[in-house]
Each structure stands twice: as structure tokens, then as C-alpha cells.
Amino acid sequence: DYQYALDRDSTTLARHVLQQLQSFSPEAQDLSALMNRIALAGKLIARRLTRAGLVEDALGFTGRTNVQGESVKKMDIFANQVFISAFQQSGLVCRLASEEMENPYYIPENCPIGRYTLLYDPIDGSSNVDINLNVGSIFSIRRQEGEDLDHSAKDLLQAGRNQIAAGYILYGPSTLLVYSIGRGVHAFTLDPSLGEFILSAENIRIPDHGPVYSVNEGNFWQWEDSIRDYIRYVHRHEGYTARYSGALVGDIHRILFQGGVFLYPGTVKKPEGKLRLLYESAPLAFLVEQAGGRASTGSQEILDVIPDKLHARTPLIIGSREDVALVESFIQEGDRQK
């Protein structure tokens, strides 16, 4: 009968948040409204990506480099602006901190009333846009502490344990929004005919072990010996398979469902690695821990790392608890031999 389909199609993200919290408190309503705006941003970005070859300013480079020293793609700029626009006139988010912006952007009408901060990577893996492979957006929501009138945003330099929501949008064959507000991990699929993200998987649990190891082996000779020893181990042992897309969100999503480990270790030249803590590693660590997995720098839980600056980087080892522990055992063995 249509009742089941109707009920499922009515389980939007905004409703799901309130169901999760079993509450209609002001904070619950805030969180529901915040996730609704994130969904809007995801829809606007998905629409442009699906027409990238047909509209202007979606493919190719802007000719500029960002604070990370990376060349900026047109889609990076567009997606960065989409999240700002999605939160305008919301009264919710005063500050947005993004991979693409050296300093946080303050939405005038939302400050200082806005009690929340959005930290995000608007298009993660943007090198995949021009070759039509999956890309993602990563988001993290934190409470604003204090009025931050000097715009120093010092309260953002805190451990990832105090995130109140985190997740990603995966722009793939279907557009998925995967999120957690600390009560499990849930996935929504965009139904373009409805223009809504509809609940498609609830209480996702990552296997304790899986066959996938995901790492850029092109860096093999830049790593510490201990990482090379781990790679030699998985090369020699049956049951492992390498999968690496060059876009973090897709690689993590695969591991969330199939199990295994993604690693972006530091190199001898860049011991802190490439990935950024506040809007890449910490939100993904929050999500994977909520699904029963782990995320580590190799010596510390990602969610306990306190950054010294907004764009701080950390090495990242994330996925099934047994596979993360195996990588750490090689690192600890290496440290013992130093």
C-alpha cells in the first residue's frame, strides 16, 4: 500500500533529526534547520555538477591558488559560495570556515545571534570534477563560544569531540548525504524528482575488519619505514584489495560500507600529512567513530587533537577498528626501533 512509500518519502533530513533527538527543544529545532540548509547546499551543488559540461564556470581552473597553495577550480569557488548563501537569513550560522578561505566568513545579519559555526570543505577531491568522477562536500557543525567580536575565531581551535554534527555529501551515481548528530550514522539519497534527500540507510555500522586499504602508493618512498612495512604486509597477505579514487569522501564511503582502512600518512618532508583537521579529518572521524570505527593520527585519536591554527593538517588513519589498530601497531613498532 502507498502508506509505507509515503512515510518513507516523508522522512526528510529535517524530520529525521527531530526523530533522532526525540525532542522539539530549541536546540533540536536549530539542528533540524541546520541540516535542512546543508541539504539545500548539497542539492545546489549536485545540480551544477550534473550539468558541469553544459554550463559555464563548472569545469576547469580559476588561475588562482588558495591558502593551501593549491590551484583553485571554478567548482571550488561556486561550492564555497553555495554554503554561504544556504546559511544567509538563517539566524543560525554566524561564521563559516572553509578550506577555500584563509579566514572565516562572517554573515553580517547572523552575527552575533548565530550560535553555530559551519566548518566545511566545499568540494573535496575537486581534481575529479573535470573527469566526471565522484567528489564530495565535508561539513562539521560546532557551537560558537563567545561573541568573537574581534573575528579571531579562537574558539574553533578545539578538539573534534565537541562537534555537534558532521557528515558529507557524496556526488556519485546518486547523491548521498551521510550524517551524524551523535546518535548513529544515517544516509539519505537525493530524489531529484522530489528535490529532497530521503532516508535510505539508518544506523550504518562499519565492519570491525574489511579487505580494503586505501592509500596513494605513489608516495611509497616518501613515507616512514613503518608505513612501508605495513604496505608490504598487506601486499603479502591474502584478503586485501587496494582502492584509491583521489577523492577522500568516496574512499571513506566505500570503507564505511565494506570495511578496511584509509590512510594519508605524513611524509618525511611533511610529517603532518596533507589532510586538514577541522574540516576533513575531524568530521570524518566523528562519523566513523559513530559507526563503530576509529580514526587516528597514528599516535593519537583524531577527535582528541587540538589544532594550533584553522588550517592545521594531520596524518589520517581511519576506518575499521582492527585495520586502524594494525597500521598503528606498525607505527608503534617503528617508534620503538628509532
Ligand code: P6P
Ligand atoms: P593525493 C583531494 O585533493 C584530497 O584533499 C582528498 O580528497 C584526497 O583523499 C587527497 O587529497 C588525495 O591526495 O596526494 O593522493 O593526490
